[in-house]
Amino acid sequence: MRFPDFRSVDPQKAALIWIGIALASVTLFLFFTGPAYMMVDALGIWVLACVALFFQSRRSISHLTERDSQIMVAVGIVVCAYSFLNVPLGFGNPPYSISDFSILLSGIAIIAFGLLRYASFLVPVSFPLIAVFGYQVYSIFLRHQDWVVAPLLPPLIFFTMLLLHLVGIDAVISGNVISFTSLTGDSIRLAVVGDCSGIWSLGTFAMASLIVLFSFPEGRTRGGLILISLGFIGTYAVNVGRVFLIAISGYLYGSEIIIKVAHDHIGWIIFSAWMIVFWYYFFTRQLGLSLLPTRGISLIRDDRR
Numbered sequence: 001m002r003f004p005d006f007r008s009v010d011p012q013k014a015a016l017i018w019i020g021i022a023l024a025s026v027t028l029f030l031f032f033t034g035p036a037y038m039m040v041d042a043l044g045i046w047v048l049a050c051v052a053l054f055f056q057s058r059r060s061i062s063h064l065t066e067r068d069s070q071i072m073v074a075v076g077i078v079v080c081a082y083s084f085l086n087v088p089l090g091f092g093n094p095p096y097s098i099s100d101f102s103i104l105l106s107g108i109a110i111i112a113f114g115l116l117r118y119a120s121f122l123v124p125v126s127f128p129l130i131a132v133f134g135y136q137v138y139s140i141f142l143r144h145q146d147w148v149v150a151p152l153l154p155p156l157i158f159f160t161m162l163l164l165h166l167v168g169i170d171a172v173i174s175g176n177v178i179s180f181t182s183l184t185g186d187s188i189r190l191a192v193v194g195d196c197s198g199i200w201s202l203g204t205f206a207m208a209s210l211i212v213l214f215s216f217p218e219g220r221t222r223g224g225l226i227l228i229s230l231g232f233i234g235t236y237a238v239n240v241g242r243v244f245l246i247a248i249s250g251y252l253y254g255s256e257i258i259i260k261v262a263h264d265h266i267g268w269i270i271f272s273a274w275m276i277v278f279w280y281y282f283f284t285r286q287l288g289l290s291l292l293p294t295r296g297i298s299l300i301r302d303d304r305r
Helices: 011-033 037-056 066-083 098-116 119-144 146-166 199-215 222-253 256-286
Strands: 172-174 177-181 187-191
Touching: 011 037, 011 098, 011 119, 037 098, 037 119, 037 199, 037 256, 066 098, 066 119, 098 119, 119 199, 146 177, 146 199, 146 222, 177 222, 187 222, 199 222, 199 256, 222 256
Parallel strands: none
Antiparallel strands: 172 177, 177 187
16 A cells, blocks of 8 residues: 655644644643642653654654555554553553553554654654653663662662751651651651662663663763763752652651652653753763754754754
8 A cells, every 4th residue: 555655745734743642641640630749740751752752853854664664654553552451561551541541642643753754753753652661661761670679668668867957857767668757747658669669760760761772872972961960960869859859748747648648749840851951962962952942043053964
């Protein structure tokens, strides 16, 4: 079967249309299902994938052959069909989670850009799909490899205790449980367990790093790799801040409800802020890109003028 030749379609407009559809769809999905730590991770990966697609559209576009175009359309159809198989992958659980929705969106993008024959666009739009399966393997690995998480807990507890003492909270530690008395007189006990270790944040940051490094080979320099290494340290530090803020909420209010709200929401808020700050710096300083159009300045690096 021969597909129409869509190569006359402006790749920049096609990319912008897809970026708008993808981000609006994922945002609406989160709005109706409620934000959660892993769901915001999914949004972050989609944002980075869209940023990569945005800049790819402003580079020289490589095109698929007619046969490769047909193959990619077939692959996209299979991916879309698979998204409706209710299996617990990556970011969520059945009956229909953000993971399934991400698979569906990636499949639609593969079909669309397969028809348009934009080979350069296939890698960025496939990363959310890859991320879902990567998280599934990652979660299976972590469930059976406690030794991966275990080394992250002692420094997490140490730095949390250090911060609590610095702000004048007389906290004590017993094993992995941090205890102190709140301002309301309640006894607060916070158990620091494997899920608090920051391993999921580190996994999300690793996936984001792969998206950027695969999409922008010029980032694979010594300076770029050092900066990303510092990003991993920063991601772990953000998790320390998360546990500290949860403890502070318990100290100030002494309410299990407040602690639970802080536990459910502080993490994704500060992690999202960290991801925005870090990747904005990486794109603008390390890659020399501008995320916002500015008068008289190219949206891409000077060496492409």
